[in-house]
Amino acid sequence: MRHTRPVLSASLLIVSLLWIAGLASAARATEEPTDRIIVKWRPATADASGELPESAMRRLEGSVGTKLNRQRSLGGGLHLLRLDSVRSPAQLDAVLVALRSNPQVLLAEADRRVHAHAYTPNDPLFAGQWYLQSQQVAAIRANTAWDLSKGGLSAASATVVVAVIDTGVRFEHPDLRTVASGGKLLPGYDFVSADKAGVYATANDGDGWDADASDPGDFLSAADLASATFSGKQCGSGTNKDQPTRSSWHGTRVAGLIAADTDNATGIAGAGFHLRILPARVLGKCGGYDSDVLAAMYWSAGLSIPTPLLSGAPPANANPAQVINLSLGGVGSCSAAYTEAVRDITAHGVLIVASAGNDGGPVDSPANCPGVLAVGGLRHAGTKVGYSNLGPEVALGAPAGNCVLTGANDPCLFSLDTTTDSGAQGPVGSTYTNSINSNVGTSFSAPLAAATAGLMRALNPRLTPSQLIARLRSSAATFPTASDTTPAPPVCHAPASKTDVQDAECLCTTSVCGAGLLNAGAALAEAQRPAAVAGISGTVGVGRALTLDGSGSGAAQGRSIASYAWSVVGTSGGASTPAFTNPNVATTTVLSPTSGSYTLRLTVTDSAGGSDSAELSVSAATSGGTTTSTAAPPASGSGGGGVLGLELLALAALAAQRRRCLHGPHDGRA
Numbered sequence: 269m270r271h272t273r274p275v276l277s278a279s280l281l282i283v284s285l286l287w288i289a290g291l292a293s294a295a296r297a298t299e300e301p302t303d304r305i306i307v308k309w310r311p312a313t314a315d316a317s318g319e320l321p322e323s324a325m326r327r328l329e330g331s332v333g334t335k336l337n338r339q340r341s342l343g344g345g346l347h348l349l350r351l352d353s354v355r356s357p358a359q360l361d362a363v364l365v366a367l368r369s370n371p372q373v374l375l376a377e378a379d380r381r382v383h384a385h386a387y388t389p390n391d392p393l394f395a396g397q398w399y400l401q402s403q404q405v406a407a408i409r410a411n412t413a414w415d416l417s418k419g420g421l422s423a424a425s426a427t428v429v430v431a432v433i434d435t436g437v438r439f440e441h442p443d444l445r446t447v448a449s450g451g452k453l454l455p456g457y458d459f460v461s462a463d464k465a466g467v468y469a470t471a472n473d474g475d476g477w478d479a480d481a482s483d484p485g486d487f488l489s490a491a492d493l494a495s496a497t498f499s500g501k502q503c504g505s506g507t508n509k510d511q512p513t514r515s516s517w518h519g520t521r522v523a524g525l526i527a528a529d530t531d532n533a534t535g536i537a538g539a540g541f542h543l544r545i546l547p548a549r550v551l552g553k554c555g556g557y558d559s560d561v562l563a564a565m566y567w568s569a570g571l572s573i574p575t576p577l578l579s580g581a582p583p584a585n586a587n588p589a590q591v592i593n594l595s596l597g598g599v600g601s602c603s604a605a606y607t608e609a610v611r612d613i614t615a616h617g618v619l620i621v622a623s624a625g626n627d628g629g630p631v632d633s634p635a636n637c638p639g640v641l642a643v644g645g646l647r648h649a650g651t652k653v654g655y656s657n658l659g660p661e662v663a664l665g666a667p668a669g670n671c672v673l674t675g676a677n678d679p680c681l682f683s684l685d686t687t688t689d690s691g692a693q694g695p696v697g698s699t700y701t702n703s704i705n706s707n708v709g710t711s712f713s714a715p716l717a718a719a720t721a722g723l724m725r726a727l728n729p730r731l732t733p734s735q736l737i738a739r740l741r742s743s744a745a746t747f748p749t750a751s752d753t754t755p756a757p758p759v760c761h762a763p764a765s766k767t768d769v770q771d772a773e774c775l776c777t778t779s780v781c782g783a784g785l786l787n788a789g790a791a792l793a794e795a796q797r798p799a800a801v802a803g804i805s806g807t808v809g810v811g812r813a814l815t816l817d818g819s820g821s822g823a824a825q826g827r828s829i830a831s832y833a834w835s836v837v838g839t840s841g842g843a844s845t846p847a848f849t850n851p852n853v854a855t856t857t858v859l860s861p862t863s864g865s866y867t868l869r870l871t872v873t874d875s876a877g878g879s880d881s882a883e884l885s886v887s888a889a890t891s892g893g894t895t896t897s898t899a900a901p902p903a904s905g906s907g908g909g910g911v912l913g914l915e916l917l918a919l920a921a922l923a924a925q926r927r928r929c930l931h932g933p934h935d936g937r938a
């Protein structure tokens with residue numbers, strides 16, 4: 269044993285003190301690299317205009333060790349200087365320390381960027397988009413999130429894509445349009461397959477899979493309802509679900525909530541501002557098939573679909589999504605096929621967000637699949653909206669739309685207004701939902717979370733799906749314990765079965781409604797922290813060194829990793845406390861345990877003082893593997909179950925023909 273516990277503890281103490289000192293100095297400078305400095309000279313050394321004489325300036329440059337280029341006077345004796353090159357926050361801090369130590373300098377500080385608080389876009393309908401703002405308890409504070417990221421400088425340059433796996437979209441909507449014409453919609457693909465050979469009743473576009481993801485409408489006429497494909501499917505409206513329905517334009521509604529063209533002086537703002545939309549069409553009349561949804565999920569994530577046995581398979585996806593939104597589902601547990609797909613897609617780095625469903629019962633599939641971010645529906649007051657499903661699989665709650673109707677023809681007070689079409693059957697004209705033609709349903713909760721996750725990825729591209737879920741949950745606001753209604757609603761309970769419906773307002777708890785209320789502003793602040801990734805490799809054994817690798821850690825945009833700190837969390841089973849070759853570098857080595865196990869922690873700190881930690885455990889019996897951040901609480905439903913491959917194939921084939929339905933628009937009256 270070359271190192272004893274007391275020695276290691278002492279060195280760790282020194283490390284943490286140094287780390288705190290570094291943190292404090294970084295916070296004084298700036299979060300971004302810059303060459304801009306604001307100074308004020310002491311009156312005794314300045315001339316009548318408050319400027320430092322040229323000769324004094326040259327001497328100052330010599331003492332500081334860098335060129336100081338005068339830019340302009342700012343009033344009050346303040347001046348803007350520029351250095352000869354952009355400096356990192358740490359480098360700039362060194363220059364500022366040198367300047368401040370000079371007797372001619374009264375003050376010297378970084379010229380930091382400032383931003384408007386709670387960005388207000390110029391979209392004329394934004395004022396009515398209560399759910400993006402902050403006045404209501406359940407509103408998601410998207411305008412605060414936009415202070416930290418708008419998802420890029422423009423839709424054309426946005427790096428994050430959110431897939432909308434839904435009914436397709438209306439490409440001509442003026443608040444959506446194609447990316448090619450300066451709008452928000454990527455080409456996408458249509459995955460609605462034939463009901464049987466030559467029958468395209470569900471698809472309603474006359475063919476199966478094709479390259480046109482536009483939505484032809486999903487209305488059900490009386491003739492449709494009487495047809496062999498839809499008879500007895502209960503897809504109609506009315507008490508017996510046998511009456512004709514209007515087209516929902518569901519995918520267009522979802523797409524608008526995620527990323528309607530924002531700040532374009534037209535219509536609404538989208539929660540994801542500059543994010544781009546990849547439309548994958550899977551639902552038509554009376555829903556769609558699991559098999560089409562699964563194919564669309566793989567394709568949207570950029571995982572190729574093999575050369576087809578049938579015609580009409582999509583080309584490789586040129587614009588893979590980082591986030592997939594599924595505002596659809598059906599009753600039942602997560603199938604083996606969905607379990608497999610979610611595991612593959614999540615491992616590929618793509619977050620899947622799904623709506624909980626509108627029955628007031630247990631969470632639908634695929635929202636209940638392990639690894640999916642399941643979103644429940646809230647009223648404006650932060651209580652569960654009557655129709656929203658609930659249960660332990662829900663990761664968090666978000667506004668779903670509620671009407672607070674007091675009379676038969678009263679307007680819906682808390683519609684989630686978005687883009688749609690006015691056509692009852694085929695498309696007629698682009699428009700927006702409103703208090704009369706309202707928009708409510710958990711279908712519209714999930715897109716708000718998907719958009720927030722997309723903005724988080726834009727701000728910090730290193731965040732994995734599990735980190736996104738953990739940070740969305742840790743940043744969620746606490747559920748209220750009161751409502752705007754009297755008498756106070758009861759506390760929500762977990763549904764015991766699919767018939768144990770809870771279709772009235774109730775007070776959310778973290779047992780059944782997730783970690784809290786989606787708060788996009790707080791989530792973006794969480795995303796700005798760095799992401800620690802700690803790996804270990806090597807062979808355990810007496811005298812052997814294992815390699816610790818933190819180089820996969822990353823900082824948010826505009827920041828860099830300023831320091832690494834490896835520490836020992838604990839030992840068990842008789843393991844000795846190990847020492848690191850150097851605990852303050854990204855990649856180091858540690859002696860293998862010869863018995864028992866130990867747990868190590870990597871803490872990374874960024875140039876603005878933000879930090880994150882990841883832990884890994886090593887036992888004398890095993891080695892290898894990589895572990896990611898454990899700083900935030902673990903998400904519900906993260907990680908997949910083990911299913912043997914042969915069973916899986918059989919179950920996937922059985923599950924393929926199950927129908928999935930959209931989660932709204934729902935006739936919510938809460």
Ligand SMILES: [Ca+2]
Pocket residue numbers: 458460471473474475476477478
């Ligand atoms: Ca088609």
Ligand SMILES: [Ca+2]
Pocket residue numbers: 458473478479480481482
């Ligand atoms: Ca089509």
Ligand SMILES: [Ca+2]
Pocket residue numbers: 391443528529530531532533534535536537538
């Ligand atoms: Ca707009």
